Amino acid sequence: MHQTLRKLRVLFFKQVMKNPSPQKYLLIFWSVNLALAVIKLFFAFRPELDLFTEEAQYWLWSRNLDWHYYSKPPMVAVLNFISTGILGHKEVAIRMIPILAGLGTAWIVFRFTDYLYSSKKTACLAGLLFLGMPIHLLEFTFHTTDTSMTFFWTWAWFMLYRAIQENKTSLWVAAGLITALGIMSKATMILIFPASLIFLFLSGKLKEAGKQWLILLGISLLGFLPSLIWNLQNDFYTFKHLAALGGASGGEPKPFDLGLLVSRTSEYLSGQLAMVSVFFLPFFFFAVKKTIRSRELSSFYVALPGLLTFLGFGGLSLFTWIEVNWPGFAYSTFPVFLAPVVANMESGWKKYTSWAVGVSLALQILLLSPNIFQWKSQGPIFKAEKAIFKRMVGYEDLGNRIDFLQDSLGLSSPVLFSESYHVASELAFYVDGHPQPYTINMGSRKNQWDLWPGMDQFIGQERTFIFVSRGQESPESVTNFGRLIYEEKYPHAFRSDTLGFTKIQIWEDLLDYTPVDTGKF
Incomplete structure (x- = not known):
């Protein structure tokens, strides 16, 4: 473990933080990204671990294709149907989807950052920060609805920014089509509408881009057709389910319980901190400080969806329990927000950055690696894996x-x-x-x-x-x-x-x- 951390730190600090070659940054990004993908592929073959129960459920949906399902849109089932049709009904066929989606989303983060700052170094940092966040390990190792949702969200938010900046109708149409695919992945994709309106209003571009935004809305709503058709046929089960998740369970109102409220909100806050990596918290402090001072619209844009989603689910945690992964899809552009600050830190913080990214990546490698030579069969690693993988x-x-x-x-x-x-x-x-x-x-x-x-x-x-x-x-x-x-x-x-x-x-x-x-x- 110590040697792994040391090697990752040397790679990150010497090659990423100091090397001036743009092509080197691209090479480092793809080397780390592909290495993690290979490790995830080996993880799919670990003999002591089976499919996560939600993965098995979504696979069974693919054996019973429909316009929609009780709690989720059809995208997860369609993707499973395609992958198992090619590779057979095997664990690797299901896990291949998040591996490929993870590669694609990391590349979008890289491209988004390079588009904003014209810097391969900053883009590489954003990509590595993205890979280091634990929420993206969950989303792109196990095939759940968050897998495709996060991919389409990141892509749509990038295309939407380009559409606003370049004022091209074709980009608005593209953003709408991608958003429609995101809606067919998970209903929370609709948060792109209020987030984009807030940005257009605060940036003073609402009047200028109003008609194009309506094009985005109209095309995106096509993604609701499968859900609408299915719910009309099934007594609006999904809407009733979502209302129950939001705390509208009906029945007698429950008395106020301060202890329960504190428990829910503290679990939510601690879970979200863990999902973005506690090692990255100083970066958030400096990035927020820089954005407030500079009032850069680009920084505000990439931070906005994660901030709104964090606050929204935080408010909901006052009334009901929130699963740790629910807001995670909108955190995918946080690395784009952090990267320009990290790239220009002073020497002392650069060393901290190398350690923070190195440790975050090393912990993922440690968790995913197979138990060759029984090196994970006892001690704290064994106990941690037993707790994490008990449902598999x-x-x-x-x-x-x-x-x-x-x-x-x-x-x-x-x-x-x-x-x-x-x-x-x-x-x-x-x-x-x-x-x-x-x-x-x-x-x-x-x-x-x-x-x-x-x-x-x-x-x-x-x-x-x-x-x-x-x-x-x-x-x-x-x-x-x-x-x-x-x-x-x-x-x-x-x-x-x-x-x-x-x-x-x-x-x-x-x-x-x-x-x-x-x-x-």
């Missing part, structure tokens, strides 16, 4: 166990089901033949499985059913079967440490199914 463990072994039980007991086309859509999704990926699983509602909120054909279709049929759960001992509170054939508790472990047990039960003949309808979205 044991599913391939579980799928193999289900395959073995089917063969050994002579089961023909059993129905797989769980009370958890996370477990059900993993079963679909890792059980041989990728069967469509089912879920039962034992008291959970609604999800995508409530919109697909359910277990009720099997009532009265002479079928075999396999119940798999990491949280329930039996489905009997909502189901009534003819008889129980077999049951066991199957352990799942991270390397040498057992993390828990999965209950497996094999039943015959579903006589009745009475789901619990909480009415929650």
